[in-house]
Amino acid sequence: MRTIRSRAIRNRTAVVATAALLAGLSLTACQSDDKAKAAAPAGGGKASAGVSGTTAATPPSGTGSNGAADPADGGDKGSGTASGKSTGGGTGGDSTTPTTCTGDNTKAVISKVARPINHLLLTITNTGSRTCAAYNAPFLRFDEAQSPTRFIEDSRPQAVVTLAPGESAYAAVVLTGEPGAAENPGRVAKHLTISFGHKGAGSTGAPAELALPADTYIEDDTAKVTYWQSDMADALTY
Incomplete structure (x- = not known):
């Protein structure tokens, strides 16, 4: 009689331990899933669009926001200045001026x-x-x-x-x-x-x-x- 009761107690203890272990594993999985969701950006598509927009908003060297040549760029400005000096020279020191x-x-x-x-x-x-x-x-x-x-x-x-x-x-x-x-x-x-x-x-x-x-x-x-x-x-x- 004692033997049967002892077996019943051991079986119940094992069931409780197994249930506790499964509960712990389930809780760990839920926590890991929550952490992964929190770390991920809200919508992969939007993140990709944000990177693409940033690249397009940065104009290439020597151009303005509308794609035209930027007079503030050193190369273009130098070219324009050189042209202006050439014209000025034609007006001030031209060989046709008496x-x-x-x-x-x-x-x-x-x-x-x-x-x-x-x-x-x-x-x-x-x-x-x-x-x-x-x-x-x-x-x-x-x-x-x-x-x-x-x-x-x-x-x-x-x-x-x-x-x-x-x-x-x-x-x-x-x-x-x-x-x-x-x-x-x-x-x-x-x-x-x-x-x-x-x-x-x-x-x-x-x-x-x-x-x-x-x-x-x-x-x-x-x-x-x-x-x-x-x-x-x-x-x-x-």
Whole structure:
């Protein structure tokens, strides 16, 4: 009788232990499943879409958000700046823009003329490779004169005379009356310095130094010179 009761007790104990073990395993499985769910993102599809969207939102180098070239990008900006400098150079230092006629890019010649009397003809020829502008009138100094020869204002042309390479401009120099006359207390001059005008007042560039024709008789107070002319005849009308 005791034996049967002992077996019943052992069997009941084993059942309880087995039930407890199964319950423990079930609880562990549930906890593991809950942990896995908590660690996983909410919806695999959404996570994948998020990664794809981030890649598309990052523009490639050198482009803006609309795919156009970004002026802030170093390469494109450098190209644009280089183009701008090229255009600026064309405007400021273009070889087609006239330079100023000076003693450096012209050859000057002074000569006597038969008519009108007591006149000299000053000729400059562009010896450079660019067109030059002969501004205003030449500043003339005979020998060591204290002031340049005055201008004939009526001879001012309507436009600045420009000389292509090889072309010439002219200015007439009025000396005085008949040499030796009592009313002309002049002198014989031997040397002439020619300075060249620019857009503003005064002279610029290298002057030209010339020997005057023999017996050039000048009266400093009455001598005068025309503005540069493109035609010799126009210069000699004064």
